[in-house]
Amino acid sequence: MTAIKTLNLTKKFKDKTAVKNLNLEIKENELFSLLGVNGAGKTTTIKMLSCLIKPTDGDAYIFDKSIVKDDYDIKQFINVSPQETAVAPNLTVEENLQLIAGIYGNNKEASRKKVSNIMNSFSLNEVAKDRANKLSGGYQRRLSIAMALISEPKLLFLDEPTLGLDVLARRELWKIIKKLKQNITIILTTHYLEESVAFSDRIGIMVKGELKIIGTADEIMKKAGKDNFEDAFIALSESEAV
């Protein structure tokens, strides 16, 4: 089944076109990395797909629901782990998870079960009663992703999930992302190219608001005529950036 299908998706801010005629299809349970240098249009694309902003032109279908017409329906089955850790600072880990479970319509009993399950999966039990603002960066990011998953989304946006984490915390999160793969559709944005190569089924590179190339890491390297992905990324990004 198709998870995301965009049709000439376009977003303009006054005179500036942030995303131009984006045509993209992502399959269910695929892990898709959306890459690009700063200002390439990744964030605007994610904001449109997560129904935060409306497109200027075109449309996108998330599990056959239009982001223009059916945004309320779409919000029931998507979730996001934003780049900056998105937690309620004065609530404990357990309370943060209960809050999100409640916001997605779970009653007390259902919330309790889901919170217990997700705390086990994310090894959060030892900090369950700690306030979020007292957690280390690694735990905060882990909580932030757990909060995105407690609603059991069909589509998850992971925006720079390992940014600013030390090497141990990054490795821990990698394990979690690997576990999630194949059970949920994930759109990953990251500046760590090795992460996208290691985890992604396919990668799309955006340059100046347009999708420059799409394919597996090997396909992209081959098309760019480079031996490693970083060189391929730079070559493709610079080819349109001048």
Add this chain to the structure above:
Amino acid sequence: MRIASFALRNSKEILRDKLNLVFGLGFPIIVLLLLSAIQANISVQLFAIDHLTPGISVFGLSFISLFSGMLIAKDRTSSFMLRLYISPMKSSDFILGYTLPLLPMAVMQIIICFIAAIALGLTISINILITIIVLIPAAVLFIAIGLLCGSIFNDKQVGGICGALLTNLTAWLSGTWFDLSLVGGTFKSIAELLPFSHAVDAGRAALSGNFNMIFSHLVWVIGYAVVILGLAIYAFTIKAKSDNK
């Protein structure tokens, strides 16, 4: 469930900030004690406890504006709000989720103010209960002012506007500290066009048993509360869209 979960979170965020409790409950009571001490040492009836208590209760509510404004302004600039915007929450869920936990806090603040006043000599009567009920629209008004400020300004600006400007406006233009007729002229006219003195006068009328005087003042408070709450909902909706660009 959605509103209840969000309201519970907001209660915890406010109550776990100790500064909120110190300022919200402590400051109005300190002022009440101070003015009562002054009254005990002067011969004229300047700060009689039955005259002072409704005014201090309204003054204390200005801190509720500060709590609500700061909470929304901080939320708006955080990634946590991005998570909520992506959730199925609607604008009305947000506004109710912010308002509902603040209303019992405001009523509790008024009750504590009256308990302190009773300890200082206020006669216990059914009129106290009626006054507390009459002050509820004023509580909604101050919550709405906070929602509006929090929707428009950042947390530093809210600190200045609700923390300094609004508390002073409430103090000077409500007739709590002095009779507005003593100043008269434009000052009195401006004060009467604003809801603060009407909130205090409605409370004083209720406490003194002049029930026929309540409504003419209360209608100003209710009118302002409805308009400002409407403006807050509008501002929140508009800002939610622009914050996401």
